[in-house]
Amino acid sequence: MAPTLERFVSPGKGNGLRAAGGIRRGQLLHSAEPLASCVSNRLSGRVCHRCFTRPETLSRCSQCKTARYCNTTCQKQAWSGHKRECKCLRSLLPRVPTDSVRLAARIIFTLLSRSEGRSEELYTFEEHESHLNSMSEQKKQGLSQLASMLELYLQEEIPDLAQEMTSALPSSCQTPLDLIAKVTCNCFTISDAELQEIGVGLYPSLSLLNHDCRPNCVMVFEGTKLQLRAVRDINPKEELTISYIETLSLTEDRQRQLDDQYHFTCHCQRCNSQDEYGFMLSGEEATWRLLKEALPKLEEQKAESDWQALLHRCSTLLSTTGCDVPDENLFKLRMTDMALDASIHLGHWEEALSYGQKTLPIYRRYYPDPHPVHGVQLMRVGKLHHYLGHAEAALDTFKQAHEIIKLTHGCDHPLTTDLIMKMEECRAETDRKSSSCH
16 A cells, blocks of 8 residues: 555544545555456456456356456466356356355455465455444345355355355454445446446455545546546545545435445535536426436436437437526436437447537536546547547547546556547648648
């Protein structure tokens, strides 16, 4: 752990991390590989289970038929961690356990095989809270079902899981239920360069970071390596915070999600202010309620990759709202974003660019710079400009993206490198165009 961070007790929150000294905006504070990680079931066939990249083709594990790798090197490197899991996966075929069960099993294999005394972590998995005492009976019941699935899944490798955990693991994680509860409260979503979810992982020390709806740090990933960066200047002894959830939502929705998933009530400055409501809920209420009510069905279509139906429904709803609902309305923005995704998947580039450009001023308002979500959105719009031959507009948009991405991802991140290459391509194209005009 870098000396820039130190563990402390945060008033009203419990354990936390704070700055040991002054920190500059854009500074890398910590990078970490996970104690354990796994690719999401939803993307199991499209992401390498070792390096978490998305190559054109993947080779499937011939035994479990579930794990996939981009080449034999990745497959060989993954085998020491996959061999026990492979036997468990084969025993359940054609069923595949949930992401949290697979992650919990990988954590157990890691904890049972590691040597004593190894831990340079500021915070160990054994210290993590399970929050079982503050959960509703309904939630406990759901976790109990996952714990039963974990025992069934591990039957081939660890026939008496409860006995093995009691004898080999610390007292805080000696039952499958304790373990599953800790995993669901403390794991992180692993995302790709464009911030799309690809997996889950457990990073023990970074679970010390407390939540704020306007945090002073962000986390980005390079494969499974998590990088923590400051997004504003931080004073010595100031607490370091991240956002546990997508922040573009109404206060009551954020609060509900934080309480349900992480078992606390957020009292941050943003939650105690009502400033955003006027913008997020602007326009005719009767009209934006139609958009709000349509969103769950549209989310389903997106999850099922039913792009044609999704685009048709979004474009119909957006055209009927007209001037009744301005672009900054939260539900209109979400629908515009879905229309953008669908247009890109269908190759409707002009339409995609039109939707993307509408989102940019709103992203600038709702994601104060430097924010990775705003940077990635600018990059997507820049790529559409570039693809359509608008080299000057693409270069301008890429420059705006670079001002953000170099701070949130750092100069060495593959996304930043890719962005610089795109800018060079655009410069070369505009130079060629201007020289041919003379």
